[in-house]
Amino acid sequence: MTAGYLWVKAFHIVFVTSWFAGLFYLPRIFVNLAMVESAGPERDRLLLMARKLWRFMQPLMALAVALGLWLWLGYGVGGGWMHAKLVVVVVLLGYHHTCGRLLQRFERGGNHRSHVWFRWFNELPVIALLLAVVLVVVKPF
Numbered sequence: 001m002t003a004g005y006l007w008v009k010a011f012h013i014v015f016v017t018s019w020f021a022g023l024f025y026l027p028r029i030f031v032n033l034a035m036v037e038s039a040g041p042e043r044d045r046l047l048l049m050a051r052k053l054w055r056f057m058q059p060l061m062a063l064a065v066a067l068g069l070w071l072w073l074g075y076g077v078g079g080g081w082m083h084a085k086l087v088v089v090v091v092l093l094g095y096h097h098t099c100g101r102l103l104q105r106f107e108r109g110g111n112h113r114s115h116v117w118f119r120w121f122n123e124l125p126v127i128a129l130l131l132a133v134v135l136v137v138v139k140p141f
Contacts (some may be wrong), residue, residue, distance in 0.1 A: 005074055012067035019064045020129060022057035023092070026050060026099050027122035033106050034115040050103050061096055065089070080141040088132045095124055 029050045036043045068089070072082070105111050132141070 005071065008067055008070050012064060012071060015060050015064040015067060015136040019057060019060040019096075020125060022053055022060060023099070023125040024122070026053050026057065026103070027118055027125075029053065029096065029108065030099075030102060031113055031115045031122065034111060034113060034118050039109075049109060050106065054100060057096070061093075061128070065093070081135045081139040084141075085132055085135040088128050088135065092125065092128050095128070110115065 029046055031042065033046045033050070036046065072078075072086075077083075102111070
């Protein structure tokens with residue numbers, strides 16, 4: 001492993017961690033938005049926070065994925081653990097996309113889901129992170 005790949009790996013970890021911060025927090029904002037009964041300053045503030053966070057998450061996700069692909073192409077395909085991790089990454093990209101769609105729904109005033117649903121939805125990236133870390137560190141197969 002060359003020093004260059006260690007730099008790529010370090011920045012990949014930083015951008016993945018930053019992206020996950022957004023994946024953890026944006027659905028928490030959705031929980032609060034789902035609890036707001038009507039239009040007003042609280043809803044406007046939460047929507048502003050969600051929009052800004054969403055815009056901030058976009059380049060973090062792109063950089064995390066790009067650096068991950070760079071590492072993957074540099075190290076090779078790997079074992080079964082890598083294929084499983086790639087499935088987790090695809091699920092996370094779908095989750096990210098779903099968050100964007102949910103934000104659009106909130107902006108249009110068309111959310112029909114409860115704050116309880118969003119609390120459960122918020123747990124999905126925790127499970128994905130656990131799976132990804134175990135797959136990368138333990139390499140169970």
